[in-house]
Amino acid sequence: MAMKQLLRRHLAGTGVDYCEIRLEESYPLTVVYQGRGLDRISQDVLYGGAVRALFRGAWGFASFNSLDDLPAMVASACEQARQAGGRVQRASRLAEVPVVEDEWAPQFSLHPRRVALDDKIKLLDHYNQLILGYDPAITAAQITYRERSTTLHFANTDGTYIRQDKVDIGANLNATARRGMTTVGKGVGLGSSLGFDCMYDADEKLREACGLAVKLLDAPQVRAGVYPVICDPEVTGLFVHEAFGHLSEADNTYKNPALQEVMTLGRRLGRDILTIYDTGEYPEYRGYLKYDDEGVETRRADLIRDGILVGRLHSRETAALMVEQPTGNARALDYTHPPIVRMRNTSIAAGNYTFDEMLKGIELGVYVAGSGGGQTGGEMFTFQVGHGVMIRDGRLAELVKDVKLMGNVFTTLANIDMIGDKPEGRGGAGGCGKGGQSPLPTGGLCPPVRIQNVIVGGAK
Amino acid sequence: MAGLFDNLPRGAQAELFVRRVRKASVRFANSQFEGTQESVHEVHTLRLIRDGRMSIASTTKPGSDEELLAVALETVKYGNPVRHDMPGPRTFPEIALVSQDTRGTDLRTMIDVSDDLASALLAHDRRIRVMSGVEREEIEVSLSNSNGFAGSYGKTVWDAGLGGQLIQGDDMLFHGESQARVDPGVDYGMLKREVIEIFEQAKNVVSFPAGTYPVIFAPSQVSFLMWPLLACLNGKAFARGISPLKEQMGRQLLDQRVTIVDDGTLPWTVSSAPFDREGVATRRNVLVDAGVPRNLLLDLQTAQELGMEPTGNGTAGGPAVHRVLLAPGDAPLTGLIAGIDRGLIIHGSMGAWAGNPYGGNVSGTISLGLSIEGGKIAGRVKNCMFSVNVFRHLRERLLALSAETKEMSGGGSGQGGATLPYVLLGDVVISSDVKQG
Numbered sequence: 001m002a003m004k005q006l007l008r009r010h011l012a013g014t015g016v017d018y019c020e021i022r023l024e025e026s027y028p029l030t031v032v033y034q035g036r037g038l039d040r041i042s043q044d045v046l047y048g049g050a051v052r053a054l055f056r057g058a059w060g061f062a063s064f065n066s067l068d069d070l071p072a073m074v075a076s077a078c079e080q081a082r083q084a085g086g087r088v089q090r091a092s093r094l095a096e097v098p099v100v101e102d103e104w105a106p107q108f109s110l111h112p113r114r115v116a117l118d119d120k121i122k123l124l125d126h127y128n129q130l131i132l133g134y135d136p137a138i139t140a141a142q143i144t145y146r147e148r149s150t151t152l153h154f155a156n157t158d159g160t161y162i163r164q165d166k167v168d169i170g171a172n173l174n175a176t177a178r179r180g181m182t183t184v185g186k187g188v189g190l191g192s193s194l195g196f197d198c199m200y201d202a203d204e205k206l207r208e209a210c211g212l213a214v215k216l217l218d219a220p221q222v223r224a225g226v227y228p229v230i231c232d233p234e235v236t237g238l239f240v241h242e243a244f245g246h247l248s249e250a251d252n253t254y255k256n257p258a259l260q261e262v263m264t265l266g267r268r269l270g271r272d273i274l275t276i277y278d279t280g281e282y283p284e285y286r287g288y289l290k291y292d293d294e295g296v297e298t299r300r301a302d303l304i305r306d307g308i309l310v311g312r313l314h315s316r317e318t319a320a321l322m323v324e325q326p327t328g329n330a331r332a333l334d335y336t337h338p339p340i341v342r343m344r345n346t347s348i349a350a351g352n353y354t355f356d357e358m359l360k361g362i363e364l365g366v367y368v369a370g371s372g373g374g375q376t377g378g379e380m381f382t383f384q385v386g387h388g389v390m391i392r393d394g395r396l397a398e399l400v401k402d403v404k405l406m407g408n409v410f411t412t413l414a415n416i417d418m419i420g421d422k423p424e425g426r427g428g429a430g431g432c433g434k435g436g437q438s439p440l441p442t443g444g445l446c447p448p449v450r451i452q453n454v455i456v457g458g459a460k
Numbered sequence: 461m462a463g464l465f466d467n468l469p470r471g472a473q474a475e476l477f478v479r480r481v482r483k484a485s486v487r488f489a490n491s492q493f494e495g496t497q498e499s500v501h502e503v504h505t506l507r508l509i510r511d512g513r514m515s516i517a518s519t520t521k522p523g524s525d526e527e528l529l530a531v532a533l534e535t536v537k538y539g540n541p542v543r544h545d546m547p548g549p550r551t552f553p554e555i556a557l558v559s560q561d562t563r564g565t566d567l568r569t570m571i572d573v574s575d576d577l578a579s580a581l582l583a584h585d586r587r588i589r590v591m592s593g594v595e596r597e598e599i600e601v602s603l604s605n606s607n608g609f610a611g612s613y614g615k616t617v618w619d620a621g622l623g624g625q626l627i628q629g630d631d632m633l634f635h636g637e638s639q640a641r642v643d644p645g646v647d648y649g650m651l652k653r654e655v656i657e658i659f660e661q662a663k664n665v666v667s668f669p670a671g672t673y674p675v676i677f678a679p680s681q682v683s684f685l686m687w688p689l690l691a692c693l694n695g696k697a698f699a700r701g702i703s704p705l706k707e708q709m710g711r712q713l714l715d716q717r718v719t720i721v722d723d724g725t726l727p728w729t730v731s732s733a734p735f736d737r738e739g740v741a742t743r744r745n746v747l748v749d750a751g752v753p754r755n756l757l758l759d760l761q762t763a764q765e766l767g768m769e770p771t772g773n774g775t776a777g778g779p780a781v782h783r784v785l786l787a788p789g790d791a792p793l794t795g796l797i798a799g800i801d802r803g804l805i806i807h808g809s810m811g812a813w814a815g816n817p818y819g820g821n822v823s824g825t826i827s828l829g830l831s832i833e834g835g836k837i838a839g840r841v842k843n844c845m846f847s848v849n850v851f852r853h854l855r856e857r858l859l860a861l862s863a864e865t866k867e868m869s870g871g872g873s874g875q876g877g878a879t880l881p882y883v884l885l886g887d888v889v890i891s892s893d894v895k896q897g
Binding site: 037058064076087180185255256375 | 778891
């Protein structure tokens with residue numbers, strides 16, 4: 001209650017068209033194992049705030065660490081907006097959204113701050129030992145565990161005040177196998193917005209990853225070429241995030257008529273089987289979000305429905321300028337950044353095909369599994385996958401390594417000809433990067449997909 | 461500070477690193493003025509060694525150093541085993557890293573600079589959605605420890621960038637360049653020329669069949685060729701048994717023209733500092749000398765583990781570079797292009813950072829590549845990917861290094877960076893959706 005009154009007091013009488021204050025207190029814990037043992041443990045306190053002001057269509061932004069600086073920072077953001085007001089060509093404005101007063105926390109399954117550090121270390125030690133003891137060819141374990149518990153206060157001049165408690169947990173458990181100059185890594189990603197229990201029971205998956213790392217030492221590099229590809233749910237998730245999700249972020253589009261034309265709602269981008277959406281739902285994944293960083297309640301945003309482009313991801317500003325509805329996608333990495341349009345849990349709706357049905361009819365192709373990161377630039381995308389398995393005459397054949405996929409998003413979406421019936425979520429300690437704000441927790445729920453004519457990079 | 465260290469348990473060592481950054485930035489996007497930002501942030505990071513283990517805790521909450529110590533004491537029993545001591549009192553040569561001109565420049569002037577950059581590209585082609593920006597930072601760093609070390613330095617950073625996006629149908633072209641300096645003396649004319657030249661050269665799209673070709677990597681892309689080498693020469697990779705170069709030190713690993721140096725002592729260079737994050741003096745460190753790996757990047761911990769001297773490359777996350785210098789060659793870029801009958805020059809790529817660096821394989825989607833035909837730029841290629849093995853290509857397929865070098869910015873706030881020439885490699889695998897005819 002005291003914080004609400006404090007923020008409202010500072011927002012009163014700013015004399016600008018709109019002003020908002022975010023205050024954040026976060027407790028990040030990072031534990032890293034590298035090589036054969038624990039490499040780094042750090043426990044931090046992040047404390048600070050940000051002020052954003054809008055005046056005659058221009059923004060000012062100021063961020064700070066000390067609450068004592070709040071009055072000066074409110075004044076700074078407002079003054080910046082006033083000074084900039086005369087220079088903007090297309091004035092920013094905000095879509096109307098309901099005024100919210102809420103103090104909200106998810107139903108945490110096991111809040112990480114209720115688990116003793118001793119128990120966390122014991123569990124990570126166990127995974128470290130499991131990796132290192134799996135096979136003599138495994139020379140190193142690389143484990144990154146990150147958790148962050150956050151209390152966030154948001155208030156704006158519309159009258160909204162929200163206090164949110166959030167949790168983000170992400171972990172990568174990786175094995176490195178080495179023989180001479182050949183090294184191969186494989187791992188397991190875990191993550192949740194609900195609790196530390198996502199970290200349990202990973203032994204079986206981890207043994208599988210270790211086994212693959214050892215086998216991949218002897219696997220050849222994939223032969224470069226154009227193939228039909230079946231993506232596992234993790235690679236599908238990466239594809240939909242990198243290739244299409246970023247293009248759907250309206251802050252790329254709203255002041256760019258040429259891109260608006262490319263992304264005209266109603267354009268057919270895929271076959272009838274393809275539905276892509278982004279949502280703040282799915283608390284078990286890292287993109288779970290009740291309110292975004294503009295105090296807007298999140299909602300599911302359908303992006304492609306039955307193959308047709310039907311929507312995009314919005315902040316209040318982009319929604320107003322494009323005369324569409326806000327979707328609750330304005331997110332800031334932390335108090336040092338203003339909110340920009342970001343994804344949450346970006347997903348592909350499950351289809352009707354079994355994995356065996358997807359294999360059928362492929363004379364020569366690649367099954368790709370596990371993600372190693374990706375990047376997008378306009379209509380082009382690329383991503384590294386954990387490993388590949390050649391498909392020969394409709395059956396899985398030999399392992400291949402160093403597989404990287406690339407393509408044009410429009411061609412690739414149109415080339416998705418089968419969608420699997422078993423969606424899975426994705427975890428991991430990483431996150432999304434955009435505009436210098438990384439890593440932002442995101443996730444998704446995706447089935448395997450089959451794509452024709454994918455360019456695969458590799459050996460001659 | 462002394463008070464904080466006075467409260468340490470017997471036998472413990474502690475180090476407090478304080479970094480205060482005052483930042484102002486201006487941004488134009490979509491060919492329009494977007495807005496300004498200002499911030500003041502201070503981070504206190506405490507490292508504690510007790511009973512042979514180390515923990516780290518940091519806070520941005522003012523006046524909470526005692527709380528910081530309590531957190532570090534709570535976690536230290538789980539910390540990583542260490543055997544080194546924190547350094548005692550010492551002095552350092554001064555390095556010029558502060559520009560009063562940077563400090564004194566106001567937001568209005570920054571807006572004018574950014575506006576001028578944006579206007580130049582827009583004047584070249586009004587279809588380009590232009591983005592430009594200027595960022596000014598004043599950084600103050602202080603480091604002290606319970607063994608008597610106390611040091612501080614200031615730094616200013618002026619970072620100017622210009623880029624744009626040109627969309628024609630479903631074809632999207634992005635390109636941008638930036639220059640970061642201690643002072644505001646950015647060569648704005650060169651920045652404009654470089655960006656405009658790329659948009660001009662890339663305006664036509666040409667098809668490019670899959671195959672193996674001579675490829676010129678622009679300095680921004682040479683960074684990706686350096687990545688596996690620097691990862692393998694990192695003391696941490698050696699100490700943890702990950703680096704495959706352990707048996708290659710002192711041997712001819714690469715072509716004799718490859719000399720790689722890391723230097724944290726260069727004046728008026730944003731990546732320089734008199735001492736590293738642990739209080740060890742920075743130095744010029746020859747990593748690869750005429751193709752022979754000679755030295756590693758070492759912090760206190762990895763130096764102790766490997767029985768070597770630290771190289772002043774300590775950071776909070778292990779050893780890291782200051783400024784990587786790849787020795788240039790003697791051929792002008794125009795000569796390299798003129799000598800290629802059929803090949804590519806790569807100015808932009810995506811995903812080349814992904815994957816496992818220790819095997820040396822680097823591949824990326826070419827986001828901005830120009831086809832070279834008969835010694836001349838023919839146009840932009842699309843839907844192509846490159847693959848090289850850095851160890852093999854820099855040993856057996858290095859055709860030339862350009863005489864020109866370019867300064868590449870690092871990870872922001874003056875951390876890391878590189879000065880690199882263009883590199884011409886032979887037999888680079890290019891995957892493409894166009895089959896060789």
